[in-house]
Amino acid sequence: MLNDPREVIRQSPMTARQWIAVVLMIALNALDGFDVLSSAFAAPGIAKEWGIGRDALGVVLSMELIGMGFGSIVLGGAADRFGRRPTVLGCLVVMAVGMGLATTASSPTTLGLWRLLTGLGIGGMLAAINAVTAEICSNKGAAWRCR
Numbered sequence: 001m002l003n004d005p006r007e008v009i010r011q012s013p014m015t016a017r018q019w020i021a022v023v024l025m026i027a028l029n030a031l032d033g034f035d036v037l038s039s040a041f042a043a044p045g046i047a048k049e050w051g052i053g054r055d056a057l058g059v060v061l062s063m064e065l066i067g068m069g070f071g072s073i074v075l076g077g078a079a080d081r082f083g084r085r086p087t088v089l090g091c092l093v094v095m096a097v098g099m100g101l102a103t104t105a106s107s108p109t110t111l112g113l114w115r116l117l118t119g120l121g122i123g124g125m126l127a128a129i130n131a132v133t134a135e136i137c138s139n140k141g142a143a144w145r146c147r
Contacts, residue, residue: 095125
């Protein structure tokens with residue numbers, strides 16, 4: 001008889017709830033791609049409107065990557081301390097606020113700050129959702145394994 005809940009999950013077939021959780025984690029992961037893609041489409045218009053070169057805009061837009069690095073280190077550990085769900089939800093809020101404020105930016109500096117904030121949320125969330133996905137997947141009953 002298995003007493004460890006993690007072993008029970010690993011040895012049982014995947015349930016509908018587990019599949020829903022995996023799909024939600026994939027959707028949250030896709031938000032990062034959406035943000036990068038939308039920035040790439042908007043970049044020429046932003047550069048033209050603000051009269052800055054593509055190289056300067058590249059630095060501004062890459063602030064999100066710096067934020068992701070810090071977010072994964074700083075906020076990724078928060079998931080172990082405060083729990084996965086609160087961390088994922090908190091990072092989602094930080095990310096949404098950063099994305100929303102980026103639409104109000106009137107200069108490259110403010111856009112860079114909002115991109116940094118967005119990156120913090122994305123980095124923390126990516127670290128946490130990978131752990132959530134690994135924890136909820138079982139080794140049986142699926143055509144493919146999550147691990």
